[in-house]
Amino acid sequence: MDLTHRPRRLRRDRIRGLVSETTLEPTDLVAPVFVDATADARVPIESMPGHERVPIEESVARVEEVLATGVEAVILFGIPESKDPEGSRAWADDGVIQEATRRITDGTDAYVITDACLCEYTDHGHCGHLEAGLEGRSHEHEPTTTVDNDATLDALERIAVSHAAAGADMIAPSGMMDGQVGAIRGALDREGFSDIPVMSYAAKYESAFYGPFRDAADGAPAFGDRRHYQMDPANAREALREVRLDVEQGADALIVKPALPYLDVVGAIRREFDHPVVAYNVSGEYAMLQAAAEKGWLDLDAVAHESLLSIKRAGADLIITYFAEELAPGL
Numbered sequence: 001m002d003l004t005h006r007p008r009r010l011r012r013d014r015i016r017g018l019v020s021e022t023t024l025e026p027t028d029l030v031a032p033v034f035v036d037a038t039a040d041a042r043v044p045i046e047s048m049p050g051h052e053r054v055p056i057e058e059s060v061a062r063v064e065e066v067l068a069t070g071v072e073a074v075i076l077f078g079i080p081e082s083k084d085p086e087g088s089r090a091w092a093d094d095g096v097i098q099e100a101t102r103r104i105t106d107g108t109d110a111y112v113i114t115d116a117c118l119c120e121y122t123d124h125g126h127c128g129h130l131e132a133g134l135e136g137r138s139h140e141h142e143p144t145t146t147v148d149n150d151a152t153l154d155a156l157e158r159i160a161v162s163h164a165a166a167g168a169d170m171i172a173p174s175g176m177m178d179g180q181v182g183a184i185r186g187a188l189d190r191e192g193f194s195d196i197p198v199m200s201y202a203a204k205y206e207s208a209f210y211g212p213f214r215d216a217a218d219g220a221p222a223f224g225d226r227r228h229y230q231m232d233p234a235n236a237r238e239a240l241r242e243v244r245l246d247v248e249q250g251a252d253a254l255i256v257k258p259a260l261p262y263l264d265v266v267g268a269i270r271r272e273f274d275h276p277v278v279a280y281n282v283s284g285e286y287a288m289l290q291a292a293a294e295k296g297w298l299d300l301d302a303v304a305h306e307s308l309l310s311i312k313r314a315g316a317d318l319i320i321t322y323f324a325e326e327l328a329p330g331l
Protein backbone atom coordinates (compact mmCIF):
# COMPACT_ATOMS: atom_id res chain seq x y z
CA MET A 1 0.00 0.00 0.00
CA ASP A 2 1.37 3.39 -0.96
CA LEU A 3 -0.28 5.82 1.49
CA THR A 4 1.29 9.27 1.84
CA HIS A 5 -0.79 10.28 4.80
CA ARG A 6 -0.87 8.01 7.81
CA PRO A 7 -2.16 10.03 10.81
CA ARG A 8 -1.56 6.95 12.96
CA ARG A 9 2.20 7.65 12.88
CA LEU A 10 1.67 10.31 15.54
CA ARG A 11 -0.48 8.09 17.76
CA ARG A 12 2.25 5.83 19.10
CA ASP A 13 2.93 5.95 22.81
CA ARG A 14 6.13 8.03 22.78
CA ILE A 15 4.83 10.73 20.43
CA ARG A 16 1.13 10.97 21.37
CA GLY A 17 1.79 13.22 24.37
CA LEU A 18 4.12 15.47 22.39
CA VAL A 19 1.49 16.25 19.76
CA SER A 20 -1.44 16.50 22.15
CA GLU A 21 -3.30 19.78 21.60
CA THR A 22 -5.07 20.11 24.93
CA THR A 23 -3.96 19.72 28.51
CA LEU A 24 -5.87 19.62 31.75
CA GLU A 25 -4.23 20.92 34.93
CA PRO A 26 -5.50 21.18 38.51
CA THR A 27 -5.11 24.97 38.13
CA ASP A 28 -7.70 24.94 35.32
CA LEU A 29 -10.35 23.84 37.79
CA VAL A 30 -12.58 25.67 40.26
CA ALA A 31 -14.31 23.63 42.97
CA PRO A 32 -17.81 24.61 44.17
CA VAL A 33 -18.22 24.58 47.98
CA PHE A 34 -21.58 24.73 49.78
CA VAL A 35 -21.71 26.42 53.17
CA ASP A 36 -24.89 25.94 55.20
CA ALA A 37 -25.79 28.27 58.08
CA THR A 38 -28.56 25.90 59.17
CA ALA A 39 -26.31 22.84 59.58
CA ASP A 40 -24.30 21.86 62.63
CA ALA A 41 -22.70 18.89 60.92
CA ARG A 42 -21.80 18.07 57.33
CA VAL A 43 -24.84 17.02 55.27
CA PRO A 44 -24.26 14.82 52.20
CA ILE A 45 -26.02 16.02 49.01
CA GLU A 46 -27.91 13.00 47.78
CA SER A 47 -28.07 13.85 44.09
CA MET A 48 -24.39 14.86 44.02
CA PRO A 49 -22.44 11.94 45.49
CA GLY A 50 -19.21 13.04 47.16
CA HIS A 51 -20.50 16.56 47.86
CA GLU A 52 -21.86 17.97 51.08
CA ARG A 53 -23.10 21.15 52.69
CA VAL A 54 -20.77 22.14 55.50
CA PRO A 55 -21.45 24.33 58.54
CA ILE A 56 -19.67 27.70 58.63
CA GLU A 57 -17.28 26.34 61.30
CA GLU A 58 -16.09 23.70 58.84
CA SER A 59 -15.64 25.95 55.83
CA VAL A 60 -11.88 26.30 56.31
CA ALA A 61 -11.41 22.55 56.76
CA ARG A 62 -13.52 21.92 53.65
CA VAL A 63 -11.44 24.31 51.53
CA GLU A 64 -8.21 22.79 52.86
CA GLU A 65 -9.41 19.44 51.49
CA VAL A 66 -9.84 21.06 48.08
CA LEU A 67 -6.39 22.70 48.21
CA ALA A 68 -4.76 19.38 49.12
CA THR A 69 -5.78 18.02 45.70
CA GLY A 70 -3.92 20.78 43.84
CA VAL A 71 -7.02 22.84 43.00
CA GLU A 72 -6.38 26.48 43.94
CA ALA A 73 -9.77 28.17 43.51
CA VAL A 74 -13.19 27.66 45.03
CA ILE A 75 -16.58 29.18 44.30
CA LEU A 76 -18.77 29.54 47.36
CA PHE A 77 -22.52 29.01 47.59
CA GLY A 78 -24.46 29.71 50.74
CA ILE A 79 -27.57 28.39 52.42
CA PRO A 80 -28.75 31.16 54.78
CA GLU A 81 -30.27 30.69 58.23
CA SER A 82 -33.49 32.36 57.05
CA LYS A 83 -35.11 33.65 53.85
CA ASP A 84 -37.38 36.61 53.12
CA PRO A 85 -39.00 38.16 50.01
CA GLU A 86 -36.03 40.50 49.44
CA GLY A 87 -33.29 37.97 50.16
CA SER A 88 -31.73 40.32 52.69
CA ARG A 89 -29.44 37.66 54.19
CA ALA A 90 -27.54 37.74 50.89
CA TRP A 91 -25.85 41.06 51.77
CA ALA A 92 -25.80 40.83 55.58
CA ASP A 93 -22.39 41.43 57.12
CA ASP A 94 -22.88 38.35 59.26
CA GLY A 95 -24.42 36.35 56.40
CA VAL A 96 -23.29 32.82 55.62
CA ILE A 97 -21.07 33.73 52.65
CA GLN A 98 -19.60 36.78 54.37
CA GLU A 99 -18.69 34.70 57.45
CA ALA A 100 -17.30 31.82 55.43
CA THR A 101 -15.35 34.14 53.11
CA ARG A 102 -13.71 35.91 56.05
CA ARG A 103 -12.64 32.60 57.56
CA ILE A 104 -11.43 31.05 54.32
CA THR A 105 -9.48 34.08 53.13
CA ASP A 106 -7.92 34.53 56.60
CA GLY A 107 -7.14 30.86 57.09
CA THR A 108 -6.11 29.52 53.66
CA ASP A 109 -4.42 30.51 50.39
CA ALA A 110 -7.46 29.60 48.31
CA TYR A 111 -8.59 32.02 45.61
CA VAL A 112 -12.17 32.68 46.71
CA ILE A 113 -14.85 33.41 44.14
CA THR A 114 -18.34 34.20 45.44
CA ASP A 115 -21.57 33.62 43.54
CA ALA A 116 -23.66 36.78 43.72
CA CYS A 117 -27.33 35.89 43.38
CA LEU A 118 -30.55 36.03 45.35
CA CYS A 119 -32.23 32.69 44.63
CA GLU A 120 -30.84 30.92 47.71
CA TYR A 121 -31.92 33.86 49.90
CA THR A 122 -35.43 34.76 48.71
CA ASP A 123 -38.37 32.82 50.13
CA HIS A 124 -39.86 32.57 46.60
CA GLY A 125 -36.57 31.23 45.17
CA HIS A 126 -36.28 33.68 42.26
CA CYS A 127 -33.00 35.39 41.42
CA GLY A 128 -34.31 38.87 42.15
CA HIS A 129 -37.00 41.05 43.61
CA LEU A 130 -40.50 40.29 42.40
CA GLU A 131 -42.56 42.86 40.61
CA ALA A 132 -45.11 44.38 42.94
CA GLY A 133 -48.24 42.29 43.34
CA LEU A 134 -46.75 39.01 42.22
CA GLU A 135 -45.74 37.65 45.63
CA GLY A 136 -47.46 34.46 46.49
CA ARG A 137 -48.83 33.76 43.02
CA SER A 138 -49.08 30.06 42.42
CA HIS A 139 -48.17 28.32 39.18
CA GLU A 140 -51.84 28.03 38.26
CA HIS A 141 -51.62 31.71 37.46
CA GLU A 142 -48.11 31.72 36.19
CA PRO A 143 -47.05 35.28 35.52
CA THR A 144 -45.12 35.98 32.34
CA THR A 145 -42.78 38.35 34.14
CA THR A 146 -41.87 38.04 37.78
CA VAL A 147 -38.52 39.59 38.51
CA ASP A 148 -38.05 43.34 38.61
CA ASN A 149 -34.71 43.67 36.83
CA ASP A 150 -33.74 47.18 37.86
CA ALA A 151 -34.83 46.85 41.50
CA THR A 152 -32.68 43.72 41.71
CA LEU A 153 -29.55 45.60 40.58
CA ASP A 154 -29.41 47.54 43.87
CA ALA A 155 -29.47 44.28 45.81
CA LEU A 156 -26.73 42.80 43.61
CA GLU A 157 -24.55 45.85 44.23
CA ARG A 158 -24.92 45.41 47.97
CA ILE A 159 -24.19 41.69 47.74
CA ALA A 160 -21.03 42.26 45.69
CA VAL A 161 -19.72 44.95 48.02
CA SER A 162 -20.43 42.84 51.11
CA HIS A 163 -18.57 39.89 49.57
CA ALA A 164 -15.60 42.07 48.66
CA ALA A 165 -15.56 43.62 52.14
CA ALA A 166 -15.43 40.10 53.60
CA GLY A 167 -12.33 39.38 51.50
CA ALA A 168 -13.65 37.71 48.34
CA ASP A 169 -11.06 37.63 45.55
CA MET A 170 -13.59 37.67 42.68
CA ILE A 171 -17.34 38.22 42.32
CA ALA A 172 -19.47 36.09 40.00
CA PRO A 173 -22.98 37.48 39.41
CA SER A 174 -25.26 34.64 38.29
CA GLY A 175 -28.74 36.15 38.26
CA MET A 176 -28.88 37.09 34.55
CA MET A 177 -30.23 40.56 35.28
CA ASP A 178 -29.61 43.04 32.46
CA GLY A 179 -26.96 45.55 33.49
CA GLN A 180 -25.75 43.51 36.49
CA VAL A 181 -22.08 43.60 35.52
CA GLY A 182 -22.03 47.38 35.09
CA ALA A 183 -23.93 47.91 38.33
CA ILE A 184 -21.58 45.67 40.30
CA ARG A 185 -18.44 47.11 38.66
CA GLY A 186 -19.60 50.62 39.56
CA ALA A 187 -20.43 49.70 43.15
CA LEU A 188 -17.11 47.89 43.69
CA ASP A 189 -15.19 50.85 42.27
CA ARG A 190 -17.09 53.37 44.42
CA GLU A 191 -16.39 51.36 47.56
CA GLY A 192 -12.66 50.99 46.97
CA PHE A 193 -12.67 47.52 45.42
CA SER A 194 -11.51 48.43 41.93
CA ASP A 195 -8.98 45.56 42.02
CA ILE A 196 -11.66 42.91 42.50
CA PRO A 197 -12.53 41.28 39.16
CA VAL A 198 -16.04 40.38 38.02
CA MET A 199 -16.53 36.98 36.42
CA SER A 200 -19.93 37.21 34.85
CA TYR A 201 -22.28 34.35 34.15
CA ALA A 202 -22.60 35.94 30.72
CA ALA A 203 -24.39 33.15 28.87
CA LYS A 204 -26.43 31.29 31.44
CA TYR A 205 -29.17 29.14 30.00
CA GLU A 206 -32.54 28.21 31.47
CA SER A 207 -31.43 24.61 31.83
CA ALA A 208 -32.91 21.45 33.27
CA PHE A 209 -29.38 20.41 34.21
CA TYR A 210 -29.44 22.57 37.38
CA GLY A 211 -31.79 20.21 39.23
CA PRO A 212 -29.32 18.66 41.70
CA PHE A 213 -27.85 22.10 42.54
CA ARG A 214 -31.28 23.40 43.43
CA ASP A 215 -31.57 20.53 45.94
CA ALA A 216 -28.07 21.26 47.21
CA ALA A 217 -28.53 25.00 47.63
CA ASP A 218 -32.26 24.98 48.21
CA GLY A 219 -32.81 27.55 45.47
CA ALA A 220 -35.63 26.19 43.31
CA PRO A 221 -38.25 28.78 42.36
CA ALA A 222 -41.45 28.32 44.39
CA PHE A 223 -43.54 29.15 41.32
CA GLY A 224 -42.94 29.75 37.64
CA ASP A 225 -39.50 29.28 36.17
CA ARG A 226 -36.50 31.31 35.15
CA ARG A 227 -37.07 31.49 31.43
CA HIS A 228 -37.80 35.20 31.37
CA TYR A 229 -34.31 36.00 32.62
CA GLN A 230 -32.08 33.01 31.85
CA MET A 231 -31.34 32.27 28.17
CA ASP A 232 -33.34 30.09 25.82
CA PRO A 233 -31.39 26.87 25.07
CA ALA A 234 -32.31 27.38 21.41
CA ASN A 235 -30.10 30.45 21.05
CA ALA A 236 -26.39 30.74 20.31
CA ARG A 237 -26.09 34.10 18.51
CA GLU A 238 -27.85 35.70 21.45
CA ALA A 239 -25.06 34.39 23.69
CA LEU A 240 -22.56 36.50 21.79
CA ARG A 241 -24.80 39.53 22.30
CA GLU A 242 -25.05 38.79 26.04
CA VAL A 243 -21.27 38.42 26.26
CA ARG A 244 -20.66 41.64 24.34
CA LEU A 245 -22.87 43.56 26.78
CA ASP A 246 -21.00 42.12 29.76
CA VAL A 247 -17.64 42.94 28.20
CA GLU A 248 -18.78 46.52 27.58
CA GLN A 249 -19.83 46.74 31.23
CA GLY A 250 -16.41 45.63 32.42
CA ALA A 251 -16.58 41.85 32.86
CA ASP A 252 -13.11 40.38 33.42
CA ALA A 253 -13.99 36.75 32.69
CA LEU A 254 -16.97 35.16 30.96
CA ILE A 255 -18.91 32.10 32.08
CA VAL A 256 -20.94 29.79 29.84
CA LYS A 257 -23.33 27.56 31.75
CA PRO A 258 -24.00 24.62 31.44
CA ALA A 259 -20.88 23.31 29.70
CA LEU A 260 -21.20 20.05 27.74
CA PRO A 261 -24.55 20.73 26.01
CA TYR A 262 -23.26 24.22 25.08
CA LEU A 263 -19.76 23.58 23.71
CA ASP A 264 -20.70 25.36 20.49
CA VAL A 265 -21.29 28.48 22.58
CA VAL A 266 -17.96 28.04 24.42
CA GLY A 267 -16.21 27.75 21.05
CA ALA A 268 -17.96 30.77 19.54
CA ILE A 269 -17.13 32.98 22.52
CA ARG A 270 -13.52 31.77 22.47
CA ARG A 271 -13.20 32.82 18.83
CA GLU A 272 -14.89 36.23 19.19
CA PHE A 273 -13.45 37.49 22.49
CA ASP A 274 -10.04 37.47 24.10
CA HIS A 275 -11.24 37.38 27.72
CA PRO A 276 -10.80 34.22 29.78
CA VAL A 277 -13.68 31.86 29.06
CA VAL A 278 -15.01 29.79 31.93
CA ALA A 279 -17.33 26.83 31.45
CA TYR A 280 -19.56 25.68 34.29
CA ASN A 281 -19.87 21.89 34.21
CA VAL A 282 -23.09 21.92 36.22
CA SER A 283 -24.69 19.67 38.79
CA GLY A 284 -26.79 17.70 36.28
CA GLU A 285 -23.73 16.97 34.14
CA TYR A 286 -22.04 15.62 37.28
CA ALA A 287 -25.06 13.67 38.51
CA MET A 288 -25.68 11.85 35.25
CA LEU A 289 -22.13 10.49 35.06
CA GLN A 290 -22.23 9.54 38.74
CA ALA A 291 -25.52 7.71 38.27
CA ALA A 292 -24.33 5.78 35.23
CA ALA A 293 -21.08 4.88 36.99
CA GLU A 294 -23.00 3.68 40.03
CA LYS A 295 -24.86 1.27 37.78
CA GLY A 296 -21.54 0.07 36.41
CA TRP A 297 -22.33 1.41 32.93
CA LEU A 298 -19.52 3.96 32.69
CA ASP A 299 -16.00 4.29 34.09
CA LEU A 300 -16.37 7.44 36.19
CA ASP A 301 -12.80 8.73 36.12
CA ALA A 302 -12.48 8.13 32.39
CA VAL A 303 -15.73 9.86 31.41
CA ALA A 304 -15.15 12.74 33.82
CA HIS A 305 -11.65 13.29 32.42
CA GLU A 306 -12.88 13.09 28.84
CA SER A 307 -15.69 15.56 29.62
CA LEU A 308 -13.35 18.16 31.09
CA LEU A 309 -10.79 17.69 28.32
CA SER A 310 -13.55 18.26 25.75
CA ILE A 311 -14.65 21.45 27.51
CA LYS A 312 -11.08 22.75 27.35
CA ARG A 313 -10.69 21.64 23.74
CA ALA A 314 -13.82 23.65 22.86
CA GLY A 315 -12.04 26.75 24.16
CA ALA A 316 -12.56 27.08 27.91
CA ASP A 317 -9.62 28.35 29.97
CA LEU A 318 -11.19 27.41 33.27
CA ILE A 319 -13.82 24.89 34.33
CA ILE A 320 -16.03 25.13 37.37
CA THR A 321 -16.71 21.49 38.15
CA TYR A 322 -17.84 19.14 40.91
CA PHE A 323 -15.21 16.70 39.58
CA ALA A 324 -12.35 19.06 40.53
CA GLU A 325 -11.20 17.28 43.67
CA GLU A 326 -11.74 13.81 42.27
CA LEU A 327 -9.67 14.41 39.15
CA ALA A 328 -7.02 16.91 40.16
CA PRO A 329 -4.67 14.49 41.95
CA GLY A 330 -4.40 12.31 38.82
CA LEU A 331 -3.66 15.17 36.40
Ligand code: PBG
Binding pocket: 115, 117, 119, 127, 174, 175, 209, 210, 211, 212, 213, 214, 219, 281, 282, 283, 284
Ligand atom coordinates in the same frame (compact mmCIF):
# COMPACT_ATOMS: atom_id res chain seq x y z
C1 PBG B 1 -27.68 30.61 41.25
C2 PBG B 1 -26.96 29.47 40.63
C3 PBG B 1 -27.48 28.27 40.10
C4 PBG B 1 -26.38 27.51 39.73
C5 PBG B 1 -25.24 28.25 40.02
N1 PBG B 1 -25.63 29.46 40.54
C6 PBG B 1 -28.85 27.76 40.05
C7 PBG B 1 -29.84 28.27 39.11
O1 PBG B 1 -29.63 29.19 38.34
O2 PBG B 1 -30.93 27.71 39.19
C8 PBG B 1 -26.44 26.11 39.15
C9 PBG B 1 -25.21 25.31 39.29
C10 PBG B 1 -25.33 23.87 39.01
O3 PBG B 1 -26.36 23.33 38.57
O4 PBG B 1 -24.31 23.20 39.23
N2 PBG B 1 -28.40 31.41 40.40
